[in-house]
Amino acid sequence: MTSTRQTPPAVPLLHRVAETARDQIPFTLDGVACTALAGDTVLTAVLTHAGQLRRNEFSGAPRAGFCMMGACQDCWVQTGEGARLRACSTFVAAGMCLVTEVPA
Amino acid sequence: MNDMTGKALPPVIVGAGPAGVRAAQTLVAHGLRPVVIDEAARAGGQVYRRQPPQFGRSSRTLYGFEAGRADALHQAFDALRGQVEHQSDSLVWNVQDHWLDVLDGPTQRTRRVPFAGLIVATGATDRVLPVPGWTLPGVYTLGGAQVALKFQGCAIGQRVVFMGTGPLLYLVAYQYAKAGAQVAAVLDTARFADQCAALPAMAAQPAVLLKGLYYVAWLRAHGVALHGGVRPLRVLGTERVEGVAWHDGRAERTLEADAVGFGYALRSETQLADLLGCRFAYAPLHRAHLPERDAAGRSSVAGVYLAGDGAGILGADAAEWAGERAALALLADRGVQIDAARTQVLERKLARVAGFRAGLERAFPFPQDWAAHAPDELVVCRCENVTAGNLRQTVREAGADELNRLKALCRVGMGRCQGRMCGVAAAEVLAHATGQPLQQVGRLRGQAPIKPIPMELAAAQEGLPS
Amino acid sequence: MTQRIDCDVAIVGGGIVGASAALALRRMGRSVVLLERDLCGSRSSGVNFGGVRRQGRPISQLPLAQRSHRIWGELARTIGTEGEYVRSGHFKIARSEADLAALEQYRAQSRDFDLGLEMISGARLRERSSWLGAKALGGSLCPEDGQANPRLVSPAFARAAEREGARVLERARVDEAAHDGQRFVLRSVAPGLEVRAPVLLNCAGAWAGPLAAQFGDEVPLRSGHPAMAVTEPLPVFMDWSLGVEGGGIYCRQVARGNVVMGGGAGFALDDERARVERGSIDGICLQAIELLPALRHAHIIRTWSGTEGYLPDRQPVLGVSPRRPGLIHGFGFAGAGFQIGPAAGEVLAELACHGRSSTPIEAFAVDRFEREAEAVAANAPNPSPRPQPISVAR
Numbered sequence: 001m002t003s004t005r006q007t008p009p010a011v012p013l014l015h016r017v018a019e020t021a022r023d024q025i026p027f028t029l030d031g032v033a034c035t036a037l038a039g040d041t042v043l044t045a046v047l048t049h050a051g052q053l054r055r056n057e058f059s060g061a062p063r064a065g066f067c068m069m070g071a072c073q074d075c076w077v078q079t080g081e082g083a084r085l086r087a088c089s090t091f092v093a094a095g096m097c098l099v100t101e102v103p104a
Numbered sequence: 105m106n107d108m109t110g111k112a113l114p115p116v117i118v119g120a121g122p123a124g125v126r127a128a129q130t131l132v133a134h135g136l137r138p139v140v141i142d143e144a145a146r147a148g149g150q151v152y153r154r155q156p157p158q159f160g161r162s163s164r165t166l167y168g169f170e171a172g173r174a175d176a177l178h179q180a181f182d183a184l185r186g187q188v189e190h191q192s193d194s195l196v197w198n199v200q201d202h203w204l205d206v207l208d209g210p211t212q213r214t215r216r217v218p219f220a221g222l223i224v225a226t227g228a229t230d231r232v233l234p235v236p237g238w239t240l241p242g243v244y245t246l247g248g249a250q251v252a253l254k255f256q257g258c259a260i261g262q263r264v265v266f267m268g269t270g271p272l273l274y275l276v277a278y279q280y281a282k283a284g285a286q287v288a289a290v291l292d293t294a295r296f297a298d299q300c301a302a303l304p305a306m307a308a309q310p311a312v313l314l315k316g317l318y319y320v321a322w323l324r325a326h327g328v329a330l331h332g333g334v335r336p337l338r339v340l341g342t343e344r345v346e347g348v349a350w351h352d353g354r355a356e357r358t359l360e361a362d363a364v365g366f367g368y369a370l371r372s373e374t375q376l377a378d379l380l381g382c383r384f385a386y387a388p389l390h391r392a393h394l395p396e397r398d399a400a401g402r403s404s405v406a407g408v409y410l411a412g413d414g415a416g417i418l419g420a421d422a423a424e425w426a427g428e429r430a431a432l433a434l435l436a437d438r439g440v441q442i443d444a445a446r447t448q449v450l451e452r453k454l455a456r457v458a459g460f461r462a463g464l465e466r467a468f469p470f471p472q473d474w475a476a477h478a479p480d481e482l483v484v485c486r487c488e489n490v491t492a493g494n495l496r497q498t499v500r501e502a503g504a505d506e507l508n509r510l511k512a513l514c515r516v517g518m519g520r521c522q523g524r525m526c527g528v529a530a531a532e533v534l535a536h537a538t539g540q541p542l543q544q545v546g547r548l549r550g551q552a553p554i555k556p557i558p559m560e561l562a563a564a565q566e567g568l569p570s
Numbered sequence: 571m572t573q574r575i576d577c578d579v580a581i582v583g584g585g586i587v588g589a590s591a592a593l594a595l596r597r598m599g600r601s602v603v604l605l606e607r608d609l610c611g612s613r614s615s616g617v618n619f620g621g622v623r624r625q626g627r628p629i630s631q632l633p634l635a636q637r638s639h640r641i642w643g644e645l646a647r648t649i650g651t652e653g654e655y656v657r658s659g660h661f662k663i664a665r666s667e668a669d670l671a672a673l674e675q676y677r678a679q680s681r682d683f684d685l686g687l688e689m690i691s692g693a694r695l696r697e698r699s700s701w702l703g704a705k706a707l708g709g710s711l712c713p714e715d716g717q718a719n720p721r722l723v724s725p726a727f728a729r730a731a732e733r734e735g736a737r738v739l740e741r742a743r744v745d746e747a748a749h750d751g752q753r754f755v756l757r758s759v760a761p762g763l764e765v766r767a768p769v770l771l772n773c774a775g776a777w778a779g780p781l782a783a784q785f786g787d788e789v790p791l792r793s794g795h796p797a798m799a800v801t802e803p804l805p806v807f808m809d810w811s812l813g814v815e816g817g818g819i820y821c822r823q824v825a826r827g828n829v830v831m832g833g834g835a836g837f838a839l840d841d842e843r844a845r846v847e848r849g850s851i852d853g854i855c856l857q858a859i860e861l862l863p864a865l866r867h868a869h870i871i872r873t874w875s876g877t878e879g880y881l882p883d884r885q886p887v888l889g890v891s892p893r894r895p896g897l898i899h900g901f902g903f904a905g906a907g908f909q910i911g912p913a914a915g916e917v918l919a920e921l922a923c924h925g926r927s928s929t930p931i932e933a934f935a936v937d938r939f940e941r942e943a944e945a946v947a948a949n950a951p952n953p954s955p956r957p958q959p960i961s962v963a964r
Contacts, residue, residue, distance in 0.1 A: 013242055013344065013363070017283050018165075019257035022158045039158035044256045051344050052241050057803045057827060058489035062343055064241035066486070066525065068248035068255075069150060070143060071229040071373075073520035073556060074239075074486060083867045088251075089143070089209075091156070103803070200848050216848075381839070502725065509609055512616065512721040520802050520871050552846065556802060556869035559855045 013064055014047040027096040028080075036092045043068070043075050043087035046098060053077050053087055057103040078102055113218050114139050114189070115434055116204065118196050118376060119225035121149020122420045123412025123427035125181045127223045130431035132187045134440050139189045139217060141196055141206060147181040149227055150247060151420045153255055154178060166254050168279065169315050173420070191217070198552035199379050207557055214561040221407050221434045224376050224395075225427060226414035230367035232525050233268075233474050233532070237339030239486045242363045246272045249365030250279065259285040261363020265348045267291040267336055269468040270369035271316050277328065278319040280365075287328045288361045291350055293368075294468045295333040305463025308456055312419075335477065339364050368470060370417045371528060377415065378550035380408050386543040389462060390416055391470055392528075393547040399451050401430030402437075409434055422457040425450045474529075475536035484533065485526040487519020492533050499537040507546045510534055520556055523548045572762050575737065577601040579922050580756055580767035582744050582781060584610030586720075586908065587900045588773030589727035589738075590641075590915025591922075593648070596734035598923050603765045604728070604736055605758060607743035611724030613842075614775055614903075615911065617876040619798060619820060619832045620720050621811055622909045623660045624685055625712035626676070628885065630933035631910060632683040637929055638913035639714070645723070648912075649730040653723035654824065660715030661699075661810040663706045663861070664691070669815040673710040685712050701807045703861050709815070717811045717822045720908055727912070739763065744774075747781060754896065769896045769922045776879035777841075778887075778901035786893035787936050789902070790882055795836035795875040796905050797850035801868045803827035808862065819857040829865065831858050836875030844875035878905045881939070888914055888934035890921055898922060899936050 022037040029049055036045035043065050046053055052062035053075050065075035068088050075087040080097030115131060117124045120142035131138045140147075146154040152174040155161065163171040184190075193209030204217045230245035237243070244252065244260050246268060252258045253276075263286045266277040273292060281287045306313045324330060333353050340347035340358065349358045377395035378384070383404035384393045397403055397410040409430040412423035429450040432442045478484075480493030498504050498514040507530065510516060516530045517523035523530070527548050535542045579595050581588045584606030595602045604610075622642055624635040646652045664670040670691065677687045690698060691708020732738045739761065746757040747770075754770040757763070772781050779791035804827045811822040819833035834850030851873055859865050881887060884904040891897035900918045903911070913929065920927040935941075 011344075014252060014256075014258040014260060015262055015285075016257055017253070017259050017285060018161060019155075019159050037158075039156035039256075041256060044252075044258055048258070056239070056486070056489060059239075059483075061239060062241050063239065064344075066239075066243065066248060067229055067245050068251040069229060070555070071521065071524045072245075072486070074525075076520070084869065103805075198848060198851075200845075203848075205848055502729065506609070509612070513725070518872075520869075522872065551872055551874050552848075552851070553870060553873065556871045559801070559859055559865050559868050559870060561852075561855060 011051055012048050013051050014044060016048060025092050025094050027092055027094070027098060029098050030100055040092045041088055042077055042085060042090045042092050042096070042098065045092040046077065046087065046100060050100065052100055054100055055103050113220035115221035115223065116141060116217060116219035117223045117225060118204070119149070119227055119412070119414065120144070120147035120181065120190070120192075121225060121227050121412060122152065122177055122423040123225035123227075123414070123430070124149070124223070125177055126424045126427035127225060127411055127431040128184055128188050129180050130428045131435065132184055134435050134442070136435070137187060137189065139191060139219070141191045141194045141204070141217065143193070143195050145192050147190070147192075148174070148178060150251070152177050153251065155255055159257065161257070170420075177424070195555055196376060197554045197557050199376065205552070207561065212558050212561065214557070221409075221438065222380070223409045223411055223427070223430050223434060224380070224403075224414055225412045225423070226373040226376055228370040228372050228413035228417055229524060231369050231371040231528055233368050233471065234478070234482055234484055234486075234526070234529050235336040235338060235366070236479065236482050237341065237345075238366070239483055240339055240341050240345050241343065242341070242345030243339055244363070244365050246270070246276045246365050246367035247370075250276045253279055253283055259283065259363070260365060261345065261361065262286060263288050263361050264363045264365060265289050265291065265359060265361040267334070267348065267350075267364060267366040268368045269293045269471070270367065271464065271468065272367065272369065274316060274319040274323065276365055278323055281323060281326055281328055287323070288359055289329040289331060290323060291334040291336065291348070292330070292332045292468075293334050293336070293471045298469055299467045302463045302467035305466060306460060308463065309460040312460065336366070369468065370413060372414050372416060374414065375550045375554045377403065377408075377410060379552060379554070381405055382408060382410070384547065387416060388543075389465060391542060399454070400433035400447065401426055402433055407437070418454070418457050418461055422454055425453050429454065475532040478529075478533060484529050485516040485519060487521050487525075488515045490514055490516045490526075495530060495533045496537050499534065504534070505538045505540065505545070507531055507534060508549050511548060517548050572764050574764045574766065575603055576766045577603045577737070578767060579769040579771060580754060580765050581605070581771040581773055582747075582756070583773035583775055583778070583901070584728050584738065584740065585613060585615035585773060585775050586611065586724045586727055586911035587615070587903070587914050587918070588771065589724065589731055590912045591771055591773060591900065591918040592731035592736040592738065592915075593727060593734060594916045594919035595922060596731060596736050598919055600923065602731070602736040603767065604731065604738045605742045605744050605756060605765065606728075606738065606740045609725070609740050610728035610738060611720070614876045614878050615724035615908065616721050617798070617874060618720050618905070618908050619796070620717050620822065620830060620908065621660065621813075621820065622655065622718050623712070623715045623811070623813070624909060625660050625687060625710065625715055626662055626813060627906065627910075628933075629679055630885070630930075632680060633929050634910045634913045634917070634931070636683055637916065638910045641912040641916070642909070649723070649726040650733075651722060651726050653718050653726060655716065655718035655723065656825070657714045657716040658822070659810045660712045660813065661690075661709050662813045662815055663702075663709040664815050665705050665707060667707070670708055672815055677710060686714060687712055699810070701862060701864055703863050705860055711810070715811065717824075718908075719824070727915075744781070747784060749785070749894065769898065771918050771922065772897065772899045773901060773918070775901055776877045778879060778899065782887075782891075782899060782936065785891060785897050787891050787897070787899065788940070789887055789936060790939055791902055792880050793838065794878050794880045794905065795838060795844040796832055796878060797834045797836045797846040797854065797873065797875050798830065798832045799846065799851060799854050799870050799873045800831070801829045801865065802871050804829060804864070804868055807864050812861070814861075819854055819861065821858060821862070829858070829862070829868070833857060838877065842877065844877050846873040846875050878903070880904045886914070886934050887936045888917060888931050889936055890925070892937050
């Protein structure tokens with residue numbers, strides 16, 4: 001398995017087009033303090049800041065989910081404690097510590 | 105059937121989309137108290153997915169022309185509060201001996217739910233035919249792009265290309281453009297001629313047809329480029345989407361973009377029906393092996409009923425009728441008095457939809473030459489990184505001619521998604537490489553868990569949610 | 571329209587035993603037809619745990635296991651693929667002093683067979699394998715035992731046999747088996763085949779009982795269904811393949827990172843298919859996390875089971891029929907046939923050609939249960955029926 005340890009691109013993938021007046025939820029992404037909005041999924045929280053959720057174990061390439069509805073299983077994200085959660089179907093919680101430069 | 109305390113076991117409905125909600129409503133109306141188990145936090149399924157509580161957009165904004173139906177469905181389910189046992193955030197991952205194994209989302213612990221009568225309304229996901237570059241960040245299914253907008257108020261990019269075929273293609277493009285996102289183009293593999301030829305069949309559901317025509321007209325009027333007869337070539341980019349290339353019949357064309365939404369209509373989620381032992385048959389219209397159901401929704405297994413897109417894609421309206429019809433069948437089979445005239449009305453509505461569905465297939469045909477054009481380097485299984493070339497090599501060197509054997513030898517479908525994203529494509533490549541009709545290569549055998557389950561699950565108290 | 575094929579040896583069953591017998595027979599210059607009801611290696615041979623293990627076998631199996639070990643050592647040359655075979659070492663875990671004593675005893679008993687067993691415990695174990703949970707007091711390592719991918723290896727034996735000139739007929743269920751006084755006659759209806767041979771190898775796995783009984787060799791063969799589960803791909807943390815003294819679970823991590831686990835039982839859906847029993851999934855998960863704390867956050871992505879044949883003493887049947895000359899049996903490997911399968915196939919070929927094998931196989935005689943029963947009840951009637959053609963399809 002390979003994973004090139006690069007900093008994920010800072011350009012976000014997802015763009016908010018509505019509903020920006022929600023409470024803020026602090027979390028950390030690859031060690032960096034970030035802010036999401038209440039009701040964001042982990043996927044939204046991460047991808048409104050960065051360009052990937054994880055790396056594929058076999059190609060090493062970055063992945064950012066695909067189906068958004070819990071079917072493709074390509075959005076698993078690891079927490080700092082080593083737990084794994086499915087980003088598209090898990091709401092972000094205050095204090096979550098998320099890691100994306102790994103195969104989750 | 106009774107539980108250990110002697111109490112009669114309730115019927116259980118798996119899935120709270122249009123089919124599951126109407127089934128629940130029907131059972132309650134006849135005096136039963138069903139258990140409704142759903143993966144999501146709130147009922148509605150995918151097409152009428154409800155936004156999280158912190159969001160405030162109107163139904164009109166979220167669902168457009170479907171706002172009325174969406175509201176009616178949500179209100180119908182909300183009115184059932186206290187009369188059903190709604191187990192939300194709950195994944196059915198196995199079934200054995202009239203007990204479902206259910207993973208509770210918040211606690212990640214498993215419990216068992218007994219049932220006497222089961223309505224399977226497990227719905228559908230996008231049907232995917234991979235294109236080189238489809239695993240890049242920024243590429244989502246059409247349904248996925250829609251969920252981002254509807255459920256999270258996000259666009260998948262700032263300059264989006266939508267690609268593939270099916271009514272969803274135009275609907276999602278329209279929704280994005282209306283929400284203020286820049287839609288660079290809509291690339292349809294179907295030709296304008298296909299759509300004209302299908303008009304008579306689609307006139308069976310005039311409202312649906314008119315809506316489709318409206319989306320197309322609106323997109324055109326707002327300057328969105330619409331291309332038909334397209335053959336997708338690749339998604340461009342190295343770490344994320346940078347553009348799209350396609351062939352228009354004469355030449356290769358490219359377009360800059362930072363996101364792609366693509367898909368080719370839907371595919372049924374049949375894993376639970378499989379584990380229940382339902383008999384499957386190949387359905388040429390759906391180009392898939394599906395669990396058999398009679399006109400009322402009875403499966404081949406006594407006490408198991410199938411409703412909605414989980415047993416064949418017929419759309420949201422049909423799912424509501426099928427949910428009600430299946431519940432009526434369950435009731436009748438239990439000896440409860442039901443309205444026979446109503447069953448006939450529902451079955452007639454469903455029969456008409458089947459005709460419309462055939463028209464849709466003609467208007468947005470499945471690209472039958474997809475496998476022939478799929479290059480060897482195309483990643484077919486994105487979980488395990490297995491290419492079309494790997495599949496073909498396995499056919500050549502090991503003589504694989506059946507889908508489960510192909511999977512065993514080259515790992516396609518062995519990843520976390522267990523064939524959801526790659527199964528259709530793998531079957532197409534295998535059929536083409538072996539010169540067999542699609543039906544003959546078979547379907548992937550199902551096993552538990554239906555989706556990945558944590559190893560730390562521990563059996564909680566039997567029969568009751570924690 | 572029936573196609574008739576005459577050959578030296580007919581084989582029923584295309585698992586690793588039947589296929590390796592076919593390969594060996596071709597190398598001995600015999601003509602072979604193998605009839606497989608589905609696809610070669612699609613049953614137990616293709617869905618088992620994948621342990622390639624000698625340690626822990628009954629001493630009577632060790633000559634066969636050592637012979638197989640040599641075949642495994644030349645796998646790529648024999649069947650054209652490594653099939654992900656690796657001598658990762660097999661470590662049998664002791665959870666108590668009594669377990670350690672039992673492992674020491676096995677080491678002593680098996681000493682003539684050069685398994686290279688090494689006892690490791692305490693600080694040395696923790697240093698060597700920090701990924702093992704605290705319940706593992708120590709254990710016995712067989713450094714040259716290992717693991718392979720049965721989905722790749724078992725079918726490859728059949729293809730190798732085919733390349734050597736065996737006729738391997740898949741999707742050809744044996745619907746009728748009889749003996750016409752000179753030869754066995756096997757009929758397969760769907761493909762319209764009739765195969766005739768003076769020698770018949772019964773390698774029909776868990777379904778070998780009726781074929782044996784038809785020719786008078788009644789054996790108390792039962793079906794069992796070991797439960798299996800596999801995780802998502804995980805960072806590689808474990809090199810040994812693991813077993814537990816006294817039973818429990820067994821597990822191994824493949825190069826791609828998935829951890830394959832087995833333990834407990836499944837149940838039959840019908841005569842041919844099986845599924846894991848839910849209690850076994852719970853049991854496997856609990857025991858695996860205890861043994862391997864690194865699995866705490868992992869997910870199971872699939873479970874499966876298969877159908878194995880068991881005799882009451884959990885030893886296989888391997889040897890000539892005492893009743894029907896020309897009939898030779900090789901089945902009932904009780905969930906432990908993957909490692910010794912290739913050698914069993916060679917033994918069957920030797921029996922077919924020479925009537926005897928260089929490897930001791932008396933412990934696996936097909937009539938040992940009868941003889942045992944006769945020894946117990948002196949007036950037991952002769953149970954053998956007259957052979958007649960009956961359908962062996964189920």
